Amino acid sequence: MIELYVLLIIMIIGAIIAIRVEDLLSCVIAVGVIGLSLSIAFLILKAPDLAITQLVVEILCLIILIRATLRKDLPFSATGRWVLNTAIVLFFILIFLAAAAKCLKDLPGFGYPMMNVSKEYIEKAVEMTGAVNVVSAIILDFRAYDTLGEATILFTAVIGVLAIVRKIGKKKEGTKIEDEHE
Amino acid sequence: MILYLLCLVLFSLGIYCTVRKRNIIKIIVGIMILEYSVNLFFALIAYKENGRAPIYSETQDILNMVDPLPHALVLTAIVIGLATTALLVAIAIKIYEKYGTFDITKIRELRG
Amino acid sequence: MIRPYDIIPFFVIIPLGGAFIISLIGKKVKWFPDVAGTFATLALMIISVLSVWIVNKYGMQVYNVGGWKIPLGIGMVLDGFTCFMLVTVNLVAFLITLFSVNYMNRYTSKWLFYALFLLMLTGMNGVIVTGDMFNLFVFLEIASVSSFALVAFGTEKYELEAAFKYAIMSSVGSAFILLGIIFLYSYTSTLNMADMAGVLMQKGQGNIILLVSVLFLMGFGLKAALVPFHAWLPDAHPSAPAPISAMLSGILIKTLGIYTLCRLFFNVLGATQPILSILMFMGILSMLAGVFLAIGQWDFKRLLAYHSISQIGYVVLGIGIGTPLGILGGLFHLFNHSIFKSLLFLNSGAIEYAIETRDLKLMGGLSEKMPITSKTSLIASLSIAGIPPFNGFWSKLIIIAACVQAEHYIYAALAIVGSILTLASFMKVQKYAFYEKVQELTAKAKEAPVFMCVSMILFAILCAFTGLLLAPTVKGLFLDLSVKALTVGTGYARLVFGAL
Amino acid sequence: MNKQEQQGMTIIVKTVTRLTFGLILLYGAYIVLHGHVSPGGGFAGGVIIALAFINLMLAFGRDVTLKKISKGSTSFFESVGAILFFGIALLGFIGGCFFLNILPKGAPFRLFSAGIIPFCNIAIMLKVGAGIFAIFLALVLLETEAKERK
Numbered sequence: 001m002i003e004l005y006v007l008l009i010i011m012i013i014g015a016i017i018a019i020r021v022e023d024l025l026s027c028v029i030a031v032g033v034i035g036l037s038l039s040i041a042f043l044i045l046k047a048p049d050l051a052i053t054q055l056v057v058e059i060l061c062l063i064i065l066i067r068a069t070l071r072k073d074l075p076f077s078a079t080g081r082w083v084l085n086t087a088i089v090l091f092f093i094l095i096f097l098a099a100a101a102k103c104l105k106d107l108p109g110f111g112y113p114m115m116n117v118s119k120e121y122i123e124k125a126v127e128m129t130g131a132v133n134v135v136s137a138i139i140l141d142f143r144a145y146d147t148l149g150e151a152t153i154l155f156t157a158v159i160g161v162l163a164i165v166r167k168i169g170k171k172k173e174g175t176k177i178e179d180e181h182e
Numbered sequence: 183m184i185l186y187l188l189c190l191v192l193f194s195l196g197i198y199c200t201v202r203k204r205n206i207i208k209i210i211v212g213i214m215i216l217e218y219s220v221n222l223f224f225a226l227i228a229y230k231e232n233g234r235a236p237i238y239s240e241t242q243d244i245l246n247m248v249d250p251l252p253h254a255l256v257l258t259a260i261v262i263g264l265a266t267t268a269l270l271v272a273i274a275i276k277i278y279e280k281y282g283t284f285d286i287t288k289i290r291e292l293r294g
Numbered sequence: 295m296i297r298p299y300d301i302i303p304f305f306v307i308i309p310l311g312g313a314f315i316i317s318l319i320g321k322k323v324k325w326f327p328d329v330a331g332t333f334a335t336l337a338l339m340i341i342s343v344l345s346v347w348i349v350n351k352y353g354m355q356v357y358n359v360g361g362w363k364i365p366l367g368i369g370m371v372l373d374g375f376t377c378f379m380l381v382t383v384n385l386v387a388f389l390i391t392l393f394s395v396n397y398m399n400r401y402t403s404k405w406l407f408y409a410l411f412l413l414m415l416t417g418m419n420g421v422i423v424t425g426d427m428f429n430l431f432v433f434l435e436i437a438s439v440s441s442f443a444l445v446a447f448g449t450e451k452y453e454l455e456a457a458f459k460y461a462i463m464s465s466v467g468s469a470f471i472l473l474g475i476i477f478l479y480s481y482t483s484t485l486n487m488a489d490m491a492g493v494l495m496q497k498g499q500g501n502i503i504l505l506v507s508v509l510f511l512m513g514f515g516l517k518a519a520l521v522p523f524h525a526w527l528p529d530a531h532p533s534a535p536a537p538i539s540a541m542l543s544g545i546l547i548k549t550l551g552i553y554t555l556c557r558l559f560f561n562v563l564g565a566t567q568p569i570l571s572i573l574m575f576m577g578i579l580s581m582l583a584g585v586f587l588a589i590g591q592w593d594f595k596r597l598l599a600y601h602s603i604s605q606i607g608y609v610v611l612g613i614g615i616g617t618p619l620g621i622l623g624g625l626f627h628l629f630n631h632s633i634f635k636s637l638l639f640l641n642s643g644a645i646e647y648a649i650e651t652r653d654l655k656l657m658g659g660l661s662e663k664m665p666i667t668s669k670t671s672l673i674a675s676l677s678i679a680g681i682p683p684f685n686g687f688w689s690k691l692i693i694i695a696a697c698v699q700a701e702h703y704i705y706a707a708l709a710i711v712g713s714i715l716t717l718a719s720f721m722k723v724q725k726y727a728f729y730e731k732v733q734e735l736t737a738k739a740k741e742a743p744v745f746m747c748v749s750m751i752l753f754a755i756l757c758a759f760t761g762l763l764l765a766p767t768v769k770g771l772f773l774d775l776s777v778k779a780l781t782v783g784t785g786y787a788r789l790v791f792g793a794l
Numbered sequence: 795m796n797k798q799e800q801q802g803m804t805i806i807v808k809t810v811t812r813l814t815f816g817l818i819l820l821y822g823a824y825i826v827l828h829g830h831v832s833p834g835g836g837f838a839g840g841v842i843i844a845l846a847f848i849n850l851m852l853a854f855g856r857d858v859t860l861k862k863i864s865k866g867s868t869s870f871f872e873s874v875g876a877i878l879f880f881g882i883a884l885l886g887f888i889g890g891c892f893f894l895n896i897l898p899k900g901a902p903f904r905l906f907s908a909g910i911i912p913f914c915n916i917a918i919m920l921k922v923g924a925g926i927f928a929i930f931l932a933l934v935l936l937e938t939e940a941k942e943r944k
Contacts, residue, residue, distance in 0.1 A: 048833035049833045049834065049835065049838070051833075052825070052833055052834055052838045053835075053837060053838045053841070056838055056841040056842055056845060057841060059845060060841060060844070060845060060848075060926065063848060063852075063930075064929075064930065064933065067933065067934070067937065068933070068937075129895065129908055129909065129911065130830075130908035130909060130911075131830035131831070131908035131911050132830070132831050133829070133830050133831060133832065133833065133835075135833075135835075136829050136830045136835055136908075136911060136915075137830070137908070137911070139835070140829075140830075140835075140910070140911045140914045140915070141895050141908075141909075141910070141911060144883070144893045144914065145883075145892075145893055147914070147918070148879065148880070148883055148893075150837075151876060151879055151918060151921055151922075152876075154921065154922060154925050154926075155872065155876050155921070155925065157925075157929065158869070158872060158925045158928050158929055161928075161929050161932050161933070162869070162928070162932055165932045165933070165935070165936045167939075
């Protein structure tokens with residue numbers, strides 16, 4: 001799995017660049033690198049559904065983010081106790097990583113998942129649901145309720161964006177404002 | 183094991199970016215990195231040695247499949263991430279419209 | 295042929311359907327969102343009371359979504375704790391909807407408000423009824439995402455900023471929770487909570503469970519605004535429109551924070567002594583920090599928001615004691631707090647509706663101008679401060695008694711100190727807002743419109759009489775059920791599979 | 795920038811977009827309809843279809859696109875998609891259970907198999923495609939309005 005290591009290191013470098021670089025557009029492009037590498041990583045991990053979805057979502061995120069950042073200033077400011085705060089954050093992150101390194105040994109090793117419940121999905125999906133794509137069978141039949149929730153979140157986001165972009169939110173005293181027509 | 187740790191390093195970078203950066207777009211980028219790393223972790227624990235993609239084929243028998251359940255979960259998680267990002271960007275653009283900057287040190291009207 | 299468990303999916307179906315229909319025709323038909331919102335929440339309240347009866351009569355119920363037996367599909371579980379939370383959430387939500395019928399006339403695009411409100415309710419009910427780990431996360435996110443948008447609903451400067459802060463903190467919390475869920479899935483290879491509890495009992499507590507506990511504590515602590523993670527709450531809760539402040543402070547932080555913490559730590563991971571001690575410590579810390587920060591505030595809603603942190607501290611303290619008496623106190627305080635804190639936020643909303651300010655220094659003499667608001671807020675203040683016949687007194691008494699019983703004398707003393715400070719802080723509110731001489735701004739204040747008054751009066755009646763839930767027979771029907779559901783611990787697994 | 799918003803990009807981009815627009819839509823439809831037999835599904839397909847329209851908008855400018863598909867119709871389609879999916883879920887009650895797969899399963903590997911799954915995919919596609927385009931449209935309109943005010 002050497003290619004996976006390479007991809008992960010590329011993603012980490014991309015993340016570091018995205019954090020360090022001062023230009024917002026370069027930052028967004030670096031995120032694009034991470035997202036597209038993630039898409040390839042999904043492909044290597046034998047998850048084609050995820051690869052397709054990640055690819056299209058990444059493109060969409062990039063378009064939205066680039067439009068948001070295009071030709072906008074970036075005043076780079078560091079607050080007073082910059083070194084101290086950074087040191088504290090880094091300290092906690094190191095503790096987290098050390099603890100994780102100790103605890104991750106309890107998980108089954110990479111490449112050997114336990115698959116207690118999934119075994120049944122794989123064996124029975126075709127005869128029970130009729131879908132040969134097991135992932136499809138899971139998201140739209142076994143766990144369709146999750147997908148309803150997922151669709152609802154997207155719906156919520158659309159309604160939320162429509163609510164946030166209203167020109168006038170609160171009616172002031174004395175002024176009569178008609179409801180907006182959108 | 184090393185792969186898991188590298189993935190958590192990515193997670194930590196996301197946390198760092200979210201907590202320490204003072205630019206709204208960079209904070210959103212931090213949240214996106216967090217989401218990517220979590221999704222990758224899901225795909226990593228699903229991988230099975232010499233496994234195949236969890237799709238049956240008409241012409242050949244596929245015996246050794248990777249774990250399909252985390253894939254279904256990641257699909258949901260990606261959408262959740264997209265929804266959150268879209269909402270955050272909308273708020274960010276609106277903040278830019280009101281304050282004229284993305285720098286959160288300059289837009290502190292509230293103090294917690 | 296209606297089986298008792300058929301009721302369970304309707305807790306999600308009704309608000310979700312309501313939100314979808316409002317989004318389709320609410321824009322054209324102006325009167326529709328009000329009516330649909332009110333009737334949806336009324337229906338939810340009725341069936342949540344029905345669910346208490348069902349649990350009493352038939353015992354625990356499990357619903358298999360899509361006909362797939364758990365752990366293959368997603369299970370919904372209705373037990374004592376669930377129906378307790380459902381009654382709390384839907385009762386408060388119904389009364390708040392009544393309030394918003396008049397109040398939201400101040401804002402544009404009412405249909406967006408109602409759609410988001412019902413979506414938030416969907417999320418909360420979904421979190422409460424689900425028996426599946428990932429499904430819990432999905433509905434948690436529905437509730438969170440809709441609350442971000444609702445905090446920014448006025449689209450003023452500071453509201454957007456508060457919403458952004460809240461959204462970022464909450465997203466980080468969600469990432470922690472999701473990472474914890476991944477670890478648990480990899481370790482147990484199942485997502486159903488009951489199944490997971492069973493597997494964890496067999497495999498024993500590894501280091502990984504410790505890590506997962508810490509991740510959950512951080513994630514859900516962020517959602518519940520326990521003290522080291524509370525920074526977003528004093529900004530976000532006051533910035534929202536008053537009904538939403540009441541929803542957020544009254545039930546959202548409890549559903550997404552306290553309910554999930556209790557459910558996961560008691561019923562799935564198993565509540566070990568270190569975790570309970572941490573919970574107790576965080577509870578005490580939140581209680582004192584919240585009340586100290588609140589005393590210096592002059593913004594009415596901000597003061598209330600700090601008190602939310604403090605009162606959540608009481609709830610967590612009670613639950614953290616871990617004895618049945620402590621859990622009873624914690625849960626009862628959760629119920630009481632959701633009622634009197636919602637009422638206080640609605641009072642602040644009524645004042646804001648009348649004189650357009652939240653600054654206590656500019657108010658004064660409102661007891662003559664707005665008698666109903668004044669009276670109800672007096673009742674709520676006495677409740678939150680823990681003055682006898684009102685409900686806050688009983689729950690605080692139980693928590694302190696549980697502290698003494700479990701020999702945590704220092705914590706009991708600190709809880710009493712917190713209660714006295716709360717009283718002082720609310721005496722200040724009453725004095726400056728309602729009893730000082732009339733100021734220029736308050737001279738032309740009018741009493742709130744009819745629906746707002748009705749809603750506040752109903753809340754005040756509840757404040758005065760929910761102490762009766764402790765009466766012997768009633769206690770067995772409602773509160774004891776939920777305590778039993780938590781004290782059973784990881785025996786939850788056996789119960790769920792038994793109820794199939 | 796503002797001028798470009800209204801008139802779109804150069805003629806090369808416009809021609810290429812005109813040629814590929816249908817192909818992208820076709821690809822999206824393929825991904826949606828074959829969601830249960832091959833990788834993909836309603837969500838990925840919906841995003842692809844939304845991206846086709848976004849592509850059109852970036853190339854031709856917003857006025858041309860708004861003539862083809864208005865803001866009201868996107869939110870309408872979104873609600874319709876949501877209600878369709880929700881309705882499919884409710885139809886399960888005919889068989890006695892929320893989200894029950896009530897349709898016949900059919901033979902595996904055929905297009906019309908797997909009961910409700912293809913219909914769910916179509917509903918999700920409508921919802922996601924319209925929803926994402928609505929988000930994009932709202933953000934673009936917000937930006938251009940802000941610029942015009944300056």
